[in-house]
Amino acid sequence: MPVLPPLHSPRAAWRDLRAVMRRRSRENTIAAGLSLLFTAIIIFVFFIDPQVNTAPPVTITYVDSWSATRTDAQIKADQIKDQKARDERAKARQEQFQEIANTFGIEK
Template sequence: MRRMPVLPPMHSPKAAYRDFKAFVSRRGREHGLAVALSLGFTAFILVIFFLDARVNTAPPPTITYVESYSADRTDTDIKADQIKDQKKREERAKARQEQFQEIANKLGIEN
């Protein structure tokens, strides 16, 4: 009993191209147009996906301002600055909490 090969025998690219050309030439013009349109739409969709993946993916640049301090600062100066900065942070947090509370009151959300 002779087994059939799973894959067709290997041919050169020229032979494959001639085979494809013969297959297409036996088809009508409508089939060629349908193949061209389907390949075109598929290529268009793939190009759109690849281009979309590259647009707006990088985070925007951030500017960081660094405060320059003198080298001869004392520990009391540092602690005073830290207390001042902490008060500013607490004021911002309190203002933000008040904004959320106003929104909650407008929406009728109870705490």
């Protein structure tokens, strides 16, 4: 006693599908076509999506090179100079935001 239906060729399955669809109304045929189209689009997107924006962005790391004979005073002087540059950039950025706030009438 077979449990599964007998296997048929793809050509026979296609003919069977066409015969079933011919007996349906026009609306049923359009709905079936749209459902197949939407399913195909979703599967297509699932195949395309993993290939988009998967690589991490390139990061460039700049490394300064100093001599091994630097004294602690030179290191501290460089740190103070770098901190002053960071503070100036932060102050300039803060002034830019303050201009934007003044333009839009935002108060502190």
